[in-house]
Amino acid sequence: MTQDKTARAIEEPLSPLYSFNRPNEPVLLHQGPLSDVAPDSRSGVIELSCSPSPRLRWTCTTHDEDRPTLPGEVDLSIERHGQPLNLKAICRTHGEGWINHCEFGDPGAELERLLVHWMNLPDILGNATLEERRDGQIHRWAGRWRGDIDGWSIILDSRPDLSKLVRDAHVENVFVLTHVMEVRRSDGELFSVKSAEDLLEQLRVGLSFALGRWVAPALPVGYGDSGKVLWESWSSVLCDPLQGTGAAWLYYHSTDDFDDYMRSLLGAFSREGEQGLLRFQMVFAVQTNNVGFIEQRVLAAFSVFENIEWIELVLGGRVSEAEYRSKKWPGEARLREVLRSASISTDLGDFELPALEEFAKQENLKDGPAALVRLRNRLVHPNSPRDEVYRFAGASTDAWFLARHYLTMLILKRIGYPGRYSKQMPPFGWFGSTEPMPWNEKR
Known part of the structure; x- marks a missing residue:
């Protein structure tokens, strides 16, 4: 360690x-009078509910003779820090609902x-x-x-x-x-x-x-x-x-x-002009881990690849916009160039990705960027309604591993991270088996 x-x-x-709180136990934010949701003030609760997922919920006591509250937006009034406060809330059913956001003070x-x-x-x-x-x-x-x-x-x-x-x-x-x-x-x-x-x-x-x-x-x-x-x-x-x-x-x-x-x-966030770009890249990087199907994660990674390629090559003055959009710089060449500039290996043999390696061999592709871009293009623009991508069992998963790795490394290079990382690529090690960033390795 x-x-x-x-x-x-x-x-x-x-x-x-x-x-x-205990696991999945709600966090109590307000308990007491809750006004405006009924003709008279009612006892109510506002809490950060943690089951089945985090959400601000409100409930109040109801009476049999109450006129049912229709679903939709309602106004709630509470006292907070000695001051009356009005909240915009959503009524789901009579006497309960949720709140998206509110600020006091x-x-x-x-x-x-x-x-x-x-x-x-x-x-x-x-x-x-x-x-x-x-x-x-x-x-x-x-x-x-x-x-x-x-x-x-x-x-x-x-x-x-x-x-x-x-x-x-x-x-x-x-x-x-x-x-x-x-x-x-x-x-x-x-x-x-x-x-x-x-x-x-x-x-x-x-x-x-x-x-x-x-x-x-x-x-x-x-x-x-x-x-x-x-x-x-x-x-x-x-x-x-x-x-x-x-x-x-x-x-x-x-x-x-x-x-x-x-x-x-x-x-990195404090540097002028970085806030929106870095946030965009990191948000999509999170999406590549846990959103939807494997194919969706691969496609999410390519949104960031294109963003980074445009920033590094065109905005960085290395390639003109006309050249960038020409056949001289196809997708695999752009990805290969930004990886090379960041000292990130493009060799498929560095990892255990047998299905993607077989796909690359059959397609006569020379490295990771070429295989990744070709597979992505086949997913979006198949050569026929019965394209052969899915006959390489596990190729999409391997492509996801590789896309996630490239994306993580490129973002860490962008922010200048000097430390070590826990590899998220086959062959997997135990969590805590860390490696230096490739741009910090002694070569």
Whole structure:
């Protein structure tokens, strides 16, 4: 295992605003009067439901004599932090429904710190040890990661029982609050709600890309320098079930690698013009892991390949737009060139992809980009209604492995990640068997 750069101190964990829930247990956000949904104020509940998937739900008491509420948009009123608040909600059936998103407080407020909960992050090895006393005993766990990155001071604390939750995650689809994060400016200055939201979106997309599944920041709360809550946001979050294993390329039990990735990620997002492009690439990379059928994942990868090829070759001034669109630069040549420039091997023999190798041999194709592009083109534009692609059993799966690998490597090269990665290609090793990035290898 990689040695940590920082000796672990023993510290007290952050206190979450909302207590860590048990697996699939709802997180209670409001319990009390719920107005405007009925002629009189009713007792109601708003919660972040975690079953069957995360969603903001509301319910209220009903009476037999009530006139049924028709499905559709309704207004709800609650009291929050001593202030009356109006929420736009959806009524599904009489007395219950859901809420997509709502914010409280001043969106123009200047914040001193942000507290946010995270759903379904794994047990990331921290660079500090947390300690708390429970049932008369002292409990310690390496659950705090701390970093000062790109002007932000970030603390990420795991819940004390997370390792057990991860071990048991294969039993059912688990949705649970796993971490609490505190964010401040490194120089102690105040920051805007907009900058906090931008940071959370960068972390949401970046950590999901690293883990190969959607994880989510949830229920952020912004505090002013007086300690008063100035802003709060509730949303139905996009999140995949907690996994003990999965498609993570980042070995998050290496503190060094996690630290390197966080620095590369936020540094890349801070560069002018990168935010939209990098987000597009990472979102589609997550889709290549867990959306639809294998063929859909391969096609999703090609959307990013074309994006990267256009940026590197045309916007980078290496090829004119006319040349790019000419026969001189077919799809396989463009992909081969961006891989070569990133020191990423194009040799099919580097991996165990027997079905794709057989397809390449039959088609007289020389390397991975040629095989991958040809198979993709045959899927979309077959030579006949009974094209022969599917007679190579497993070729689509092999193409998915290769496309995912190329895509991950190209994005990591783009953000300048210097650490190691856990290979997601056959022959598979155990999670934690990491390799250096190809552009860092001694040749």
